[in-house]
Amino acid sequence: MGPGISLVVLGAILTFAVRAESSVVDLQVVGLIFMVAGGAVIAHARRGTKREHVVTRVDESMDPNQPTHTVQEHVTDRRVD
Numbered sequence: 001m002g003p004g005i006s007l008v009v010l011g012a013i014l015t016f017a018v019r020a021e022s023s024v025v026d027l028q029v030v031g032l033i034f035m036v037a038g039g040a041v042i043a044h045a046r047r048g049t050k051r052e053h054v055v056t057r058v059d060e061s062m063d064p065n066q067p068t069h070t071v072q073e074h075v076t077d078r079r080v081d
Contacts, residue, residue: 011033014034
């Protein structure tokens with residue numbers, strides 16, 4: 001998400017703060033393109049959020065003759081907007 005924020009900030013600077021005139025490049029349009037691209041990078045980074053963790057549970061029986069059971073669960077959280 002860092003590159004997306006950098007693009008948005010750079011685009012805002014070019015659009016709103018720089019007042020240079022150029023016959024080749026319109027810096028305000030370039031700034032808008034950077035802001036839109038940064039927003040797209042941020043949206044893509046947030047959509048692809050995936051977390052996975054393993055939960056290990058040990059079930060011990062009160063009876064010493066019963067074996068101990070160990071259960072591992074793989075839990076995956078995926079954020080989809």
